[in-house]
Amino acid sequence: MKFSQLVGPRRSEVVTADDPIPGDHEVLVEVVACGVCTSDIGPWLDHDPAGPPVRLGHEMVGRVLAAGRDADRWRAGDLVTGLGGDGFATHAVMDANAVLPVPPGVEPAHAIGEPVADLEEALSRTPIAPGAHVAVVGLGFMGLGLVQLARRHAPGLLVGVDPDPARRRRALALGADLAFAPDELPEEYRAATTRATDARPGIVLEATGATGGLRTAGSMVRPFGTLCVVGYHHTGDAMMDMDLWYKAVTVVNGFCPDRTRLVAAMRRALDLVADRRFSYAPLITHRFGLDDVDEAFRTMREAGPDFVKGVVLL
Incomplete structure (x- = not known):
């Protein structure tokens, strides 16, 4: 696998490693898309180069490659989105209880579940x-x-x-x-x-x-x-x-620290996406490759008039 890691202020590098192995309650996914979130801008701006590298990216859509022993409801080839981390990578493991299927016919970049789940959960209260x-x-x-x-x-x-x-x-x-x-x-x-x-x-x-x-x-x-x-x-x-x-x-x-509530909100939000009552299409304005993570953060920070949201595509 390849993944991007932060090695200094505003400086990332792409490295190679063995593919991760899913635990009993996890799925291994081939990452298809990962949104670039403002919550990661602080580490990107200020990471201490003397410290260990840091991996970013938590707004993932991926295709299941393998499932752990207790995650057998997921099958290889399932396209899923959910709560996770280390998403600026070709492969990642995700909690099988915190992923949901992407609605059929929806482009992966337009089906990122985590951000809209945050919004929907806040509105539910x-x-x-x-x-x-x-x-x-x-x-x-x-x-x-x-x-x-x-x-x-x-x-x-x-x-x-x-x-x-x-x-x-x-x-x-x-x-x-x-x-x-x-x-x-x-x-x-x-x-x-x-x-x-x-x-x-x-x-x-x-x-x-x-x-x-x-x-x-x-x-x-x-x-x-x-x-x-x-x-x-x-x-x-x-x-x-x-x-x-x-x-x-x-x-x-509006913040929610409870994953169960967020997954429930994500389910409602993905139903809205499937019904075309919510669309990422007018919101995803910039797309980047794995080698361009720093450019993605720079573009987000500058936020010109044509920018709304960036996504890294794998």
Whole structure:
């Protein structure tokens, strides 16, 4: 097998090793596609060259080559996606209880289960009723995914917020009713009024992963509304806006540490993919080979107007 490993700041190398052997509850897959995730940008930027190499990639789609003794429900040739690691490789082992079949007829790069499972699980704990006024703050990959997933709950108004005009245009194309830059929000989305006439959204989904975006999202929620923090806030302290307390806002932590819940959410999300109610097609904008992992991270970090999501294809 070949795999990419991180050997220094922003520097990876491809090496060769024996194929891994699946354990009793594992499957060995030939990796077909692996998404490039923002949660890996920190190690890629700062890896200590004096430390051991680090392997990245956890958004996998692969074809089963072999199954462990207690994973015999999977057969060689099955195309699966799920929760795993070390995905920037030609081969990987995955927990047989954390993979699901890719829907028939769906391109592997458009069937990556882990990211959409994260979004679906967060939304499962966020009460979006038909007719609700919903806002998505941050219209990168995660935010645009949330626009698609929120749309199916039949909101009365779905608003996207992002400083990038290209991202706002994408959100409108994917079903948002309105899209604004943060500093161009209408006054009624900024001003505090009585609850009976408050025009701010009752549900706000934050997908920026940045303190400024979290602040914007918090300011938009009307009294007794819900703020779901989906963005990946992986460094520093995100200060709580105490106005949320005074507004009696319910704050939902969009992160889920439980694999069972994530696999259940992934099953629901893949059903949506199969039914063409969620699509990666407008989100996967860049494709890379195994030798181009560093370029994939550079492209993601620069995030030009044509970028949404990159995937490494094997």
